[in-house]
Amino acid sequence: MDYQRVAKTVLTAVGKNNLIAAAHCATRLRLVVKDTSKINQTLLDEDPDIKGTFNANGQYQVIIGPGAVNNVYDELIKLTNLPETSTEDLKKVSTPKSKNPIMAFIKLLSDIFVPIIPALVAGGLLMALNNFLTSKGLFGPKALIEIVPSIKGISDMIQVMSSAPFIFLPILVGISAAKRFGANQFLGATLGMIMTTPNLVPGHFWNIFGLQVAQNNYSYQVIPVLAAVWILSLLEKWLHKKLPDAVDFTFTPLLSVMIAGFLTFVIIGPVMKELSDLITMGVTWLYNTLGFIGTGIFGLFYSPIVLTGLHQSFPAIETQLISAFVQHHTGSGDFIFVTASMANTAQAAATFAIFLLTKNKKMKGLSSSATVSALLGITEPALFGVNLKYRFPFFCALVGSGVASAVAGLLHVIAVSLGSAGVLGFLSIYAPTILNFLLCELISFVVAFVLTFFYAKSHTSLMAEIDN
Numbered sequence: 001m002d003y004q005r006v007a008k009t010v011l012t013a014v015g016k017n018n019l020i021a022a023a024h025c026a027t028r029l030r031l032v033v034k035d036t037s038k039i040n041q042t043l044l045d046e047d048p049d050i051k052g053t054f055n056a057n058g059q060y061q062v063i064i065g066p067g068a069v070n071n072v073y074d075e076l077i078k079l080t081n082l083p084e085t086s087t088e089d090l091k092k093v094s095t096p097k098s099k100n101p102i103m104a105f106i107k108l109l110s111d112i113f114v115p116i117i118p119a120l121v122a123g124g125l126l127m128a129l130n131n132f133l134t135s136k137g138l139f140g141p142k143a144l145i146e147i148v149p150s151i152k153g154i155s156d157m158i159q160v161m162s163s164a165p166f167i168f169l170p171i172l173v174g175i176s177a178a179k180r181f182g183a184n185q186f187l188g189a190t191l192g193m194i195m196t197t198p199n200l201v202p203g204h205f206w207n208i209f210g211l212q213v214a215q216n217n218y219s220y221q222v223i224p225v226l227a228a229v230w231i232l233s234l235l236e237k238w239l240h241k242k243l244p245d246a247v248d249f250t251f252t253p254l255l256s257v258m259i260a261g262f263l264t265f266v267i268i269g270p271v272m273k274e275l276s277d278l279i280t281m282g283v284t285w286l287y288n289t290l291g292f293i294g295t296g297i298f299g300l301f302y303s304p305i306v307l308t309g310l311h312q313s314f315p316a317i318e319t320q321l322i323s324a325f326v327q328h329h330t331g332s333g334d335f336i337f338v339t340a341s342m343a344n345t346a347q348a349a350a351t352f353a354i355f356l357l358t359k360n361k362k363m364k365g366l367s368s369s370a371t372v373s374a375l376l377g378i379t380e381p382a383l384f385g386v387n388l389k390y391r392f393p394f395f396c397a398l399v400g401s402g403v404a405s406a407v408a409g410l411l412h413v414i415a416v417s418l419g420s421a422g423v424l425g426f427l428s429i430y431a432p433t434i435l436n437f438l439l440c441e442l443i444s445f446v447v448a449f450v451l452t453f454f455y456a457k458s459h460t461s462l463m464a465e466i467d468n
Contacts, residue, residue: 001068006049007075010062013040022082023090024073027380029062030090036060048362052385063381111180113315116172117418123165124417124428130158131431166326170195170218170225177226183233187253191232192225194261213265220323223276224269232260283317287335292409299405300398302343333414333430339405341425345441346400346448348374350393351382353452358466377422393452400448404440411436
């Protein structure tokens with residue numbers, strides 16, 4: 001790809017004077033423009049290296065693809081002399097003043113959890129590796145660790161490393177939440193440390209002026225620390241305004257942590273832990289009650305959920321499901337990740353069918369790269385560049401996803417970490433269910449591909465549209 005040429009095409013189509021700000025994510029240029037009606041859409045559609053465009057949340061987004069988008073963005077910045085902007089800063093420019101409160105809450109959760117996902121992925125994949133070493137049934141009646149006893153030390157070390165991000169999850173959440181709430185990140189981390197310190201003894205109490213305060217340990221918890229850090233941020237901001245400069249530096253951190261810590265153990269922690277447990281039990285109950293029917297319905301609607309952005313809130317729920325499974329080996333595990341993998345694979349299969357059907361050179365190039373991208377868990381090129389363009393592949397993929405997700409629910413396939421929701425998703429799957437996961441991936445791909453391919457073949461008008 002000629003990155004400079006693509007950047008020039010984007011700039012010409014959008015208009016230099018029409019462009020306010022630009023950022024990029026993993027696959028897309030994210031542009032804030034004055035007037036979208038002035039964009040030369042035809043020029044962008046005809047460029048072989050541009051995989052699609054769409055409008056969302058006040059941003060005009062141009063799909064380039066993973067890796068290449070970084071270089072195109074660099075060239076665009078050189079051509080425009082615009083300051084380099086992060087996606088977070090761009091949201092401040094592009095987001096309208098009035099927000100839907102539900103979407104605002106989802107964005108809040110996304111802003112907090114997306115930065116800590118790499119740590120959870122690392123811990124989860126290490127856990128999956130340890131399950132691979134210790135699970136019976138993968139290599140016969142004995143686990144690999146029993147067949148080769150010399151790897152026990154490695155397995156034990158991996159176990160320690162894999163559990164750490166979940167044990168000290170409140171610290172990670174504390175740092176990220178403090179940044180999002182506008183508090184000092186190190187104070188957020190400190191509060192997370194207070195909530196997970198080994199000095200806390202469950203079942204023991206502090207006697208504070210006759211008040212019995214439980215020494216609860218909040219390891220593996222998410223919601224309690226979110227609420228605690230929010231309170232911390234309010235205290236810190238208020239104290240910064242009220243205290244004189246001479247004592248602000250010393251007493252604001254002291255009072256913020258002390259008051260927030262006290263409120264956490266007395267009120268916030270117990271209440272929010274109960275809420276957290278209820279949410280986890282509710283999701284688990286839904287999964288256990290509806291079983292494969294529930295996962296099938298979820299799989300059917302997962303891709304439309306992605307289009308709305310509501311999936312950004314899922315990591316908060318998944319983290320709780322994974323933590324509960326890691327801590328006690330109870331609960332449902334993360335079935336949401338499994339469903340996401342089925343949905344992404346189905347969209348990839350539908351896109352691959354278009355690749356085989358079309359004679360249009362640009363669409364052939366776009367659909368081939370979009371197929372690979374979707375199989376690896378990045379579906380924007382497939383969704384916006386191919387499947388939604390022709391509509392029927394998108395709906396055929398929903399059927400494939402629904403069928404595969406139902407089978408996955410029937411076979412109790414679960415994940416123990418976040419990761420790449422696609423064919424590589426098996427790395428995040430609970431070891432005893434890996435083979436069943438791969439079977440479901442195959443079902444998702446085959447059903448979506450066959451439906452898309454033969455539905456198009458049976459409609460002459462669709463074949464003509466695909467070839468144009």
